[in-house]
Amino acid sequence: MDERAEMSTRERILAAAAAIIGEDGVAARLSVRAVAARAEVSTGSLRHHFPTQQVLRDEVMRRVYDWMLPESSLGDTTVPARDRLVHCLRQVLDMSGTGAEARRSMVLLVEAFVTAEQTEPVREAYLATRRDGQGRMEGWLEVLAEEDDALPVGDIPRRARCLGTVLNGLALERALPAEDSHAQMETDVLYAAADMALAPE
Amino acid sequence: MDERAEMSTRERILAAAAAIIGEDGVAARLSVRAVAARAEVSTGSLRHHFPTQQVLRDEVMRRVYDWMLPESSLGDTTVPARDRLVHCLRQVLDMSGTGAEARRSMVLLVEAFVTAEQTEPVREAYLATRRDGQGRMEGWLEVLAEEDDALPVGDIPRRARCLGTVLNGLALERALPAEDSHAQMETDVLYAAADMALAPE
DNA sequence: CAGCACGTTAGCACACTGTTCTAGTACGCT
DNA sequence: AGCGTACTAGAACAGTGTGCTAACGTGCTG
Numbered sequence: 001m002d003e004r005a006e007m008s009t010r011e012r013i014l015a016a017a018a019a020i021i022g023e024d025g026v027a028a029r030l031s032v033r034a035v036a037a038r039a040e041v042s043t044g045s046l047r048h049h050f051p052t053q054q055v056l057r058d059e060v061m062r063r064v065y066d067w068m069l070p071e072s073s074l075g076d077t078t079v080p081a082r083d084r085l086v087h088c089l090r091q092v093l094d095m096s097g098t099g100a101e102a103r104r105s106m107v108l109l110v111e112a113f114v115t116a117e118q119t120e121p122v123r124e125a126y127l128a129t130r131r132d133g134q135g136r137m138e139g140w141l142e143v144l145a146e147e148d149d150a151l152p153v154g155d156i157p158r159r160a161r162c163l164g165t166v167l168n169g170l171a172l173e174r175a176l177p178a179e180d181s182h183a184q185m186e187t188d189v190l191y192a193a194a195d196m197a198l199a200p201e
Numbered sequence: 202m203d204e205r206a207e208m209s210t211r212e213r214i215l216a217a218a219a220a221i222i223g224e225d226g227v228a229a230r231l232s233v234r235a236v237a238a239r240a241e242v243s244t245g246s247l248r249h250h251f252p253t254q255q256v257l258r259d260e261v262m263r264r265v266y267d268w269m270l271p272e273s274s275l276g277d278t279t280v281p282a283r284d285r286l287v288h289c290l291r292q293v294l295d296m297s298g299t300g301a302e303a304r305r306s307m308v309l310l311v312e313a314f315v316t317a318e319q320t321e322p323v324r325e326a327y328l329a330t331r332r333d334g335q336g337r338m339e340g341w342l343e344v345l346a347e348e349d350d351a352l353p354v355g356d357i358p359r360r361a362r363c364l365g366t367v368l369n370g371l372a373l374e375r376a377l378p379a380e381d382s383h384a385q386m387e388t389d390v391l392y393a394a395a396d397m398a399l400a401p402e
Numbered sequence: 403c404a405g406c407a408c409g410t411t412a413g414c415a416c417a418c419t420g421t422t423c424t425a426g427t428a429c430g431c432t
Numbered sequence: 433a434g435c436g437t438a439c440t441a442g443a444a445c446a447g448t449g450t451g452c453t454a455a456c457g458t459g460c461t462g
């Protein structure tokens with residue numbers, strides 16, 4: 001009968017966090033007390049399962065990404081690293097959709113974080129999602145660095161930031177008017193970015 | 202004798218903020234009380250001159266950009282090609298401004314070409330400005346290709362498109378919330394993009 | 403010169419945030 | 433029964449940004 005009995009506290013916390021993200025969209029905040037209240041759990045209990053908010057965010061984002069990107073071809077060494085990286089980048093890019101959907105995504109992004117009042121929660125919400133994406137891309141580069149030690153691990157954060165900027169640019173260009181050859185151009189840019197990210201030295 | 206007499210409160214606040222960024226570097230936080238304490242000013246006084254932390258951040262960032270933007274020219278072969286290219290790219294990027302101005306620029310861009318009805322005149326207007334920027338960047342690369350024939354001229358359009366995408370991404374990121382180390386990150390990305398655009402093969 | 407207005411300064415108060423800590427409860431095992 | 437471990441609850445603490453009010457100058461004006 002009781003909902004609380006049908007899911008472990010940990011799962012209820014994750015479900016509450018996912019629900020908040022699902023409702024509030026990109027501008028979700030995931031504060032301790034908001035998640036705890038939604039999950040009908042005390043902050044202490046939440047902290048017991050997720051010692052840090054970052055741990056909670058990481059776990060919920062991991063599930064979201066895994067749900068959206070079931071097959072991670074990143075480990076398939078039969079195809080070139082740059083192809084695998086481009087595949088991963090394109091999957092991220094596809095989250096913003098194409099055409100009208102891409103325009104709508106960009107409008108929502110701009111409304112949430114550019115037009116909106118630049119309050120601290122808004123700012124922190126964006127930075128959190130940005131850190132998530134940054135960490136994910138660094139993870140990819142680390143996997144690829146395992147195979148090819150020409151990729152300096154110390155430089156991975158910088159390279160990941162470059163990839164993030166390129167993806168932002170591509171997402172913006174998906175929303176803006178484009179020539180019919182836009183898809184080809186996008187692939188070109190993605191491969192150029194991948195080559196830059198995987199370049200030795 | 203008294204330092205406080207030699208600089209206006211506003212200037213002391215900005216100097217304190219710049220000092221904090223200069224010292225803490227990437228981890229700079231620019232909290233209200235930290236800046237106020239460093240400037241030996243009350244939080245109320247700080248709030249009077251900078252109604253919001255975002256306003257303070259914008260202003261100090263604007264000065265940082267102005268400071269690290271000395272003049273240089275594309276034809277000056279005494280400085281490396283990548284530095285000259287980065288300078289040109291940054292000039293383009295600066296057209297969108299920083300802080301509130303950058304946000305306003307992005308909002309205007311989105312309103313004009315994303316939110317607006319995707320009619321043919323609108324589309325053509327954007328593509329015209331895009332071609333303009335594209336042509337300008339191709340011109341730069343052609344000048345630089347004159348000096349170093351390792352840069353294949355046939356590939357210039359593709360490389361210029363990549364640069365345009367990176368600039369779009371950076372412009373978007375100027376409008377979005379950012380950490381205080383954004384300027385450094387921007388420089389990193391610009392140099393990475395320049396290296397990619399100037400890479401042989 | 404008195405009075406007033408306005409810019410400036412100071413500092414507290416408020417509503418948040420994440421984290422730490424203590425107390426109490428429930429369950430399994432020896 | 434006793435004990436230990438996992439869990440829950442909630443207060444407390446140190447931060448954050450922002451709003452508010454009171455005081456202090458300084459300059460203008462009647």
